[in-house]
Amino acid sequence: MSTATIDASRRRFDVKRFLANNGALVGLLILCLGLFIATPDFLTGPNLLNIGIQVSTVAVLAFGMTFVIVAGGIDLSVGSVAALSAMVSSWLYVGSGVSGWIALIAGLVTGLLVGVVNGLVSAYGKLPSFIATLAMLSVARGLTLVISDGRPIKTAPEVSFLGGNLGPIPMPIIVLVASAIIASFLLNRTVLGRSMYAVGGNAEAARLSGLPVKRIVVIVFGLAGLFAALAGLLLAGRLDSAQPQAAAGYELDAIAAVVIGGASLAGGLGRISGTFVGALVLVVIRNGLNLLNVTSFWQQVVIGVVIALAVGIDVLRRKTRNA
Amino acid sequence: MKISLRQIAAVTATAAILLTGTTACNRNTAASGTDKVVLALSTLNNPFFVEVRDGAQAAAKEAGINLEVVDAQNDSATQANQLATAATGSAKVVIVNPVDSDASGTSVKALNAASIPVIGVDRTVNGADLASFVASDNVAGGKQAAVELAKSMNEKGSIIILQGVSGTSASRDRGAGFEEGLKAYPGITVAAKQTAGFDRATALDVTTNLLQANPNVTGVFAENDEMALGAIQALGTKAGTSVKVVGFDGTTDGLAAIKDGKLVATIAQQPAKLGQLAIQLAAKIIKGESVEATVPVEVVSVTKANVADYLK
Numbered sequence: 001m002s003t004a005t006i007d008a009s010r011r012r013f014d015v016k017r018f019l020a021n022n023g024a025l026v027g028l029l030i031l032c033l034g035l036f037i038a039t040p041d042f043l044t045g046p047n048l049l050n051i052g053i054q055v056s057t058v059a060v061l062a063f064g065m066t067f068v069i070v071a072g073g074i075d076l077s078v079g080s081v082a083a084l085s086a087m088v089s090s091w092l093y094v095g096s097g098v099s100g101w102i103a104l105i106a107g108l109v110t111g112l113l114v115g116v117v118n119g120l121v122s123a124y125g126k127l128p129s130f131i132a133t134l135a136m137l138s139v140a141r142g143l144t145l146v147i148s149d150g151r152p153i154k155t156a157p158e159v160s161f162l163g164g165n166l167g168p169i170p171m172p173i174i175v176l177v178a179s180a181i182i183a184s185f186l187l188n189r190t191v192l193g194r195s196m197y198a199v200g201g202n203a204e205a206a207r208l209s210g211l212p213v214k215r216i217v218v219i220v221f222g223l224a225g226l227f228a229a230l231a232g233l234l235l236a237g238r239l240d241s242a243q244p245q246a247a248a249g250y251e252l253d254a255i256a257a258v259v260i261g262g263a264s265l266a267g268g269l270g271r272i273s274g275t276f277v278g279a280l281v282l283v284v285i286r287n288g289l290n291l292l293n294v295t296s297f298w299q300q301v302v303i304g305v306v307i308a309l310a311v312g313i314d315v316l317r318r319k320t321r322n323a
Numbered sequence: 324m325k326i327s328l329r330q331i332a333a334v335t336a337t338a339a340i341l342l343t344g345t346t347a348c349n350r351n352t353a354a355s356g357t358d359k360v361v362l363a364l365s366t367l368n369n370p371f372f373v374e375v376r377d378g379a380q381a382a383a384k385e386a387g388i389n390l391e392v393v394d395a396q397n398d399s400a401t402q403a404n405q406l407a408t409a410a411t412g413s414a415k416v417v418i419v420n421p422v423d424s425d426a427s428g429t430s431v432k433a434l435n436a437a438s439i440p441v442i443g444v445d446r447t448v449n450g451a452d453l454a455s456f457v458a459s460d461n462v463a464g465g466k467q468a469a470v471e472l473a474k475s476m477n478e479k480g481s482i483i484i485l486q487g488v489s490g491t492s493a494s495r496d497r498g499a500g501f502e503e504g505l506k507a508y509p510g511i512t513v514a515a516k517q518t519a520g521f522d523r524a525t526a527l528d529v530t531t532n533l534l535q536a537n538p539n540v541t542g543v544f545a546e547n548d549e550m551a552l553g554a555i556q557a558l559g560t561k562a563g564t565s566v567k568v569v570g571f572d573g574t575t576d577g578l579a580a581i582k583d584g585k586l587v588a589t590i591a592q593q594p595a596k597l598g599q600l601a602i603q604l605a606a607k608i609i610k611g612e613s614v615e616a617t618v619p620v621e622v623v624s625v626t627k628a629n630v631a632d633y634l635k
Contacts, residue, residue, distance in 0.1 A: 039536065041535045041536040044535065046535060047532075047535040050531050050532065050535060053531075054528050054531070054532075150369075151575070152523075152576060235524055238524070238527060238556070239523055239524055239527060239552075239553070239556055240556070241523075241576075243522075243523055243524065245522065246524060247524075248522075286528070286529075286532070287532045287535075290515075290517055290529055290532035290533055290536070291532060291533075291535060291536040292536075293515045293516070293517065293533075293536070295516075296486060296489045296517060296518030297489055299518070300489075
């Protein structure tokens with residue numbers, strides 16, 4: 001009898017907690033329900049597959065951003081790094097005739113290296129990450145233009161494969177799921193991941209308890225660069241060409257996805273699952289606005305309002321939980 | 324990296340000035356007592372403006388004008404200095420392709436004060452007087468795009484319009500021209516009109532989304548080639564077969580897509596003609612003839628039939 005009561009109360013408690021912790025998910029469900037009522041084209045197999053493909057770039061970028069934000073930093077350079085990585089890959093493939101796989105790996109290494117530079121400048125150069133990565137936003141975009149001479153370059157077939165299909169399943173979705181699992185594992189199940197929360201929560205306390213804070217920051221930015229490179233290659237693969245202006249402004253989408261997903265820009269808080277939901281919210285809004293043929297002028301207004309609402313709901317829920 | 328690039332740019336610019344200087348000298352010996360015209364370009368780092376210069380130089384040779392070309396390397400401050408130099412020199416007419424329409428206003432005002440007529444090319448000048456303004460006719464281009472798309476669709480079906488960056492003049496004019504042109508074809512309806520920001524990746528996503536709501540569209544008009552190429556990517560094998568796509572600009576990738584049959588047509592600008600017309604207007608002004616305030620340069624429809632003339 002007594003155990004049953006405890007079980008029941010625990011179950012009820014869990015539901016409340018679940019809702020409180022997943023404001024973004026509730027927002028996403030409301031959004032989907034609204035679109036389902038508004039248009040018959042929303043909840044169809046092909047459209048859901050589209051959303052899956054379209055969310056891949058933003059979500060992969062945002063996974064990398066989650067590490068940075070959890071560790072108390074910010075990375076404004078991810079869009080430029082995505083473009084630079086894809087461009088380096090295509091440029092090597094077309095220009096110097098390396099094999100497609102090497103071109104693919106070179107793209108990923110480019111992102112990793114640029115990320116590590118961000119981390120070094122921020123950890124050892126003592127520049128706030130906002131400034132360090134703002135500088136990199138410009139440098140990486142500039143380098144992309146320099147090596148491409150402002151023109152699109154064809155991607156290696158191995159990179160295009162990332163944007164294609166594996167049997168009936170689109171590759172971007174496979175890459176998305178794989179990176180979500182890897183990112184989630186890194187953040188939740190490894191010492192490195194738990195240290196990120198510690199550094200973001202209170203860097204000084206983390207340092208005093210013996211964590212190598214600077215090294216962790218370098219790794220965090222390196223990971224963000226690597227994920228950005230993967231996102232850039234995904235995008236280029238879908239277009240069969242690396243574009244000099246690719247992913248411009250995507251850093252803002254990535255930050256929005258992470259924040260909608262419940263992370264705090266103050267650091268120490270955030271989850272990969274939340275970020276994924278946040279990215280879905282952004283993509284579903286755009287998809288829905290296209291399906292409903294909303295004028296382009298209003299779209300930007302709607303997107304802004306929905307972002308504010310999604311985060312607002314989350315903040316409210318946290319408040320009620322704490323009260 | 325930055326410094327060395329600047330140095331390269333500086334050397335190239337010096338070389339360009341020296342070259343134009345020497346050709347000008349040659350011409351001085353050929354045709355005596357020529358009038359000097361300064362052509363101030365925003366950049367020569369873009370093939371489009373290189374063609375503007377080439378067209379101007381050819382026309383200047385024909386008209387016996389001593390043409391001096393200066394390149395601002397996309398820097399408003401550099402251009403301001405170049406225009407200030409032109410204002411104090413012996414130039415009869417100054418042709419300006421401003422780096423920035425607003426920023427060039429002050430410099431052009433100084434030329435106005437020195438009673439040197441100014442002709443604008445490709446971009447207008449705000450806050451000062453232009454004797455004439457030569458630019459591509461985006462509205463007419465939009466109309467031509469409507470004709471090409473309608474022809475390829477046998478004048479019936481429904482279409483998607485991919486708009487450029489909201490609020491830009493290129494998007495406004497091309498869009499307005501297209502809708503104007505479409506009025507002649509009542510069999511064609513616009514199923515959806517959405518922005519894709521002149522960007523290929525965005526166009527891919529937006530087109531995919533629009534095809535969900537409108538699976539029966541048989542035509543796409545994109546306000547630039549980049550978006551048209553994104554739409555083609557979204558359409559896959561349908562592009563060029565069951566769905567006809569028309570772009571705008573005549574970029575290298577766009578022309579290649581026409582050759583492959585995926586893009587039905589693109590509307591190409593004629594940069595050389597912009598330069599040529601500017602010089603002809605300058606020659607008229609020097610002779611004391613009156614010129615029109617705006618001179619639109621027609622754009623040409625490029626299809627599979629004539630794409631070979633444009634592929635270089």
